[in-house]
Amino acid sequence: MPASVPSSIPTIPTVPLTAEMRDSLRAIVGEKGLIEDEHGKQPFVTDWRGLTVGRAGAVVRPASTEEVSDVVRLCHEHGIAIVPQGGNTGLMAGATPWPSHTGIVLSLGRMNRVLGVDAVGYTMTVEAGCVLQTLQEIAADHDRFLPLSLGAQGSCMIGGNLSTNAGGVQVLRYGNARNLVLGLEVVLANGEVWDGLRALKKDNTGYDLKHLFMGAEGTLGIITKAVLKLWPAPKDVCTAWLAIRDPQAAVEILSEAHAASEDNVGSCEILSRAAVDLVLRHIPGTQDPIKADMPWYLLLEWASSRPRQDGADGMSEKMEQFLEGQLEAGRVLDAVIAQTVSQSRNMWRIRESMAEAHRAEGPGLSFDVSVAISKIPEFIDKGLKAVLDILPTIRPYPLGHIGDGNLHFSFMGPKGMDQQTLTQYKAAITRAVNDLVTSMGGSISAEHGIGMDKLDELSHYRSKTELDIMRTIKRALDPQNIMNPGKVLRL
Amino acid sequence: MPASVPSSIPTIPTVPLTAEMRDSLRAIVGEKGLIEDEHGKQPFVTDWRGLTVGRAGAVVRPASTEEVSDVVRLCHEHGIAIVPQGGNTGLMAGATPWPSHTGIVLSLGRMNRVLGVDAVGYTMTVEAGCVLQTLQEIAADHDRFLPLSLGAQGSCMIGGNLSTNAGGVQVLRYGNARNLVLGLEVVLANGEVWDGLRALKKDNTGYDLKHLFMGAEGTLGIITKAVLKLWPAPKDVCTAWLAIRDPQAAVEILSEAHAASEDNVGSCEILSRAAVDLVLRHIPGTQDPIKADMPWYLLLEWASSRPRQDGADGMSEKMEQFLEGQLEAGRVLDAVIAQTVSQSRNMWRIRESMAEAHRAEGPGLSFDVSVAISKIPEFIDKGLKAVLDILPTIRPYPLGHIGDGNLHFSFMGPKGMDQQTLTQYKAAITRAVNDLVTSMGGSISAEHGIGMDKLDELSHYRSKTELDIMRTIKRALDPQNIMNPGKVLRL
Incomplete structure (x- = not known):
């Protein structure tokens, strides 16, 4: 186990799977829904980075909410611990079982159906195991936009995105994953199914349960379905690469960009020269948009859902006008607006290849x-x-x-x-x-969550009051501590 | 008690205030923070509509979080019930004590300081007792926009707005009250203070507690402070009053308005002729924007944070062009665009005076x-x-x-x-x-909440599983049931 994992291992249930329970699991999910051999389990007990390796009695792959419910009910009856898992792309080992885990990994990957797209109502109803990029593409096919966008989108699954309240490069405009959700279906720790799969923009009837399950990393229940909000597809997009004076200038530029773009700022990413160099060094085909050595850069993208009108100012005219003002004000030292899709892709590739470049370095x-x-x-x-x-x-x-x-x-x-x-x-x-x-009043995990890796950090930095409320909620909703035990919170 | 209240009264704590407890309360909040005479208590135990009249042992008006905490701790020790109250403008009697209530009404009205405005960071930190309209004005003084906007804004308080997850006329663009919040400070049922007053756009460290307190109507804790998000101030606003064919036309007009306004639709309110007439009859100074008898109207407002540019089309030119098309399509029968601020105010006054007119009628x-x-x-x-x-x-x-x-x-x-x-x-x-x-898959309370009035309706229409989760959370966070007892949920 690497040093990133807390030194003292939290207490988790250690009820082993008996032959009888394995038979019961097989009866629920069928032969192809149960993985028991070590080789087959390996990818499910190893985290994406390959840094953390855990264990599991079995990997269970239900194909429907009913099967998830039956599996959880069985585990509930016997006190067997469950580690829910989507695409297994998290960076905090939240979906990886502890080495002392004797229960199951419950993989949602077979629940990958899109249950409906309502283009007029701007919603999409999906199962937890749908791959994010697939959902983006289906939304685009309907001339709609699913804004959640992050490096792992080709393999991460929406259930995991919601359970971890994923972030990404569109949060500035559309909010985190939790902001994209109208309704959820969740299998609770006792196997009951909470049907909160509503497609309503407004619903003030009692406690907001969906926000409790999002960000809980599977420790309170298993998200099985969701109604996602969609947006109009962007039609007029302008991407620019700015060399800027310093980070203070970045803050000021963004502050003024909102009005100048008519609230159409999509992304605003800051990069140090060293970050840009790291990518240029390791990622073939990437090119420096401004060939000059300046310490800070900004990737600024404005996007409007209104197609460009003849004669009227589009996003790029507005951006140009804005950048002139920012150059005069001394915040921007140099700037280039992408003139082609491939220029824009190059800018984005620099930003998105950071993790890959880091690994190569x-x-x-x-x-x-x-x-x-x-x-x-x-x-x-x-x-x-x-x-x-x-x-x-x-x-x-x-x-x-x-x-x-x-x-x-x-x-x-x-x-x-x-x-x-x-x-x-x-x-x-x-x-x-x-x-x-x-x-400085900040957060030690802005978007990656807590999982296994930041367990000690959370205990250290959150107040006793705050940890007490979280533990009270955890104990109330999962009294046996079978839902992803030893993650997020020490009990 | 009117029949709007559930026939069977929920069980609530009935520990009376002793002379000793009154002295303790007085010691915490001072003489002017304690109201004990019947005449003085009257406005605090009567709901805004005048329909529901409850009772209270005393009205307590703390001036700081520390005082709220001390009051709640005292009540916690003695099992005294607490009804938190802001501007007392709710429509579901959520802030009105039950007639059997022997505890206190805790009014937040003296906690009315704005603790800071961060114009560059687009945030504002406020106490719960700030009147909404005051906050809107302070935001405007900083060239920023606080979008929460509703009829009661001249007297409702932000703490109540957040506790009830208020809606209003800007939800279409900015979301409900919960979407405007970055952080909260909450006094819990045991008097402890949860300091979640973070001004962070992203924070994935454990369960999202703030969303649990918002919409809980004071049954889980008392919101004492909040960090609110601000937006760029609107600079180019166009308000129009449309006579329309029918509600189906309204849905279609809105659907097309998004692109035509460049995603700048701020509000889109439908009114029946009878609703307009009700206001014209009772609210002095209001004028019918279109003097003709048609069955349905739309109040449509487009707002951009970009100031009007010389030569370029502003919001009103775009609106005019749009309305011509809608007239041709037969969806709009007649329309008028406000040419002056007072014309726009008149249109808004018709929409916003509805509750007042209803009461007068x-x-x-x-x-x-x-x-x-x-x-x-x-x-x-x-x-x-x-x-x-x-x-x-x-x-x-x-x-x-x-x-x-x-x-x-x-x-x-x-x-x-x-x-x-x-x-x-x-x-x-x-x-x-x-x-x-x-x-039809809808909600029985879209924005007004549950309070006292919809207690039975919630029990009737929500699933047992759903009610069980809510009760589990309520019991876990408020085991004595002293926080606004008998509201939202029957235990």
Whole structure:
């Protein structure tokens, strides 16, 4: 187990699967829904990064809500622990079982039907195991837009996206995953099915249960279906690459971009020169949009659902006018507006290949933090100083979703330093970064969640009151602690 | 007690206030924070409509979170029930104590400070007792926009707006009250303070507690502070008043308005002729924008945060062009675009004075329901028929937020019929309307909540599983049932 996992292992149920229970599971999901051999289980007990490897008595793959319900009811009766799993692309080992796990991994991958698209009502009803990119494409086929967009979209599943309240590059305009949901169906810890699959824009009847299950990472119940909101498809999109004075300028540019674009800012991503260089070095075919060495860049995209009108100003005319003003104000040092789809794709590719480039470069550290947008410049200054004080030769390459106050505060290890040596600095650097984030009122996990990896960090930084409320809710809804035990919270 | 209240009164704590407890309360909030005489308590125990009159041992008016916390802790120790109250403008008697209530009304009105406005970060931090309109004005002073907007804005308080997840006329574009919130501070049932007052756009660290308190109507805790999101101030606003063919035309007009306005539809309110007449009759100074007798009207507002550019088409040119097309298509029968601020104000005043006009006219019934947008015409047809079958002389005046699928399906009693007689029909009419809503997959309370008035309806229409989850959460967070007991849920 790597050092990223908490040293002290949380207490989880350890009821083993008996031959009789295996027979019962097989009776529910059929032969092809049950994986018992070690080789077959391997991909389901290993996290996407390959850093964390757990165990499971079996992998169960139900094909319907009824089957999920029956499986959970059986586990509930016997006190068997369940790790729900979608595409298994999370970065916090939230869907990976602990090595001491004796229960099941419940994979939703066979529940992958789109149950309906209502283009007029701008909604889509889907099962949890649908792959995100498939849903994006189906929405586009109906001239609609499903805004959730992130690096793993080719393999992550919507159930996991919702359970972890995923973020991505469209949050600025459309909000996190939870904002895209009208209704949910959830299998509860006792196997009962909560049918909250409503397609209503407004419904003030009692407690909002759906927001409780989203972001709970499967610790309170298993999301099996969802009604997603859709939006008009973007018709007039303008992507620009800006060399900017500094992070403060980025905040100010964004602040003014809202009005200038008529509230059509889609994305606003900040990248340090080091981040851009990292990608240019490792990702074939990427090109520097502005061939000049400046310390900070902004990827700014405006998108309107109104097709360009003859004679009227489109997004790119508005952007051009805006950038002239920003150049005059000294916030923008140089800028280029994508003239072709391939120029725009190149800009996006630089942003989206960051994780791949990081992996190619070697060992590093990355922190997914957020602060109030206006505090980003201060955080970058102080954060870099704090980390460089601990390890002066570490190589920072900060980047992030500036409109969300969300930085991926990232570092490559010093040249030539191996993973093991870098790991020795990890605890101190993590503490320094998270202490700073917390002192500035920020979050230690802006979009990646808690899972297994940040269990100790959450306990450390959240107040006792806050942890008590969460534990009270967890115990009330899952008294046996069988739902994804040992994730998010220590009980 | 009027018949709008459930016939069977829920069980609530009945620990009376002793002289000693009164002294303790006085020691916490001071002489001017404690109201004990019947005359002084009257406005706090009577609901805004004057329909429901309850009782309270005392009205307590703390001036700070610390005082709220101390008061709640005292009540927690002695099992005294608490009814939290903001501006007391709710329509479901959610903030009104039951007649059997022996505890306190906790009014947040003295907690009315704005703690900060971050114009660059587009946020505002406020205390629960701030009046909504004051906050709108302060946002405007900073060239920012707080979109929450509803009839009671001159006296409702933000804490109540958030506790009830208020709706209003800007939901179409900006979402319900819960969508405007980044962080909350809440005093829990045991008096502890949950500090969730973060100004973060993204924070994936554990369960989302804020969404649980919003919409819970004070039954899980008392919201004391909030960080609100702000938007760019509208700079180019066009308000139009349309006589339209029928509700189906309204749905189609809205559908086409999105693109025509470049995604700048701010509000789209449908009003029946009877609704307009009701206001014109009772609200001095209001004028009929189109002096002709047509059955349905639409108040359509487009707003852009981009100032009008010389030469370029502004909102009103775009609106004019759009309305010409809609006239040709036969959906719009006649239309007028407000040329002055006072013309626009008049249009809005008609929409916003509806509750006041209803109260002036006499006894009536109103249902705050939602269905999928495309089902609104069908709902109006069937709903009117169902109600008129029960009471043929009742006077319908439907209106609503068409973009949210939310109708205020409203009726004045037959001419000359007194409240008591009308009340005899209420149960049958309510059942007919709510059965229809439910059969169409809708909500029996789109934005007004549950409070005291819809307690029985919620139990009737929600599934056992759903009610069980809500009760489990309520019992876990408020085991003594002292937080606004007998509201939202029967335990």
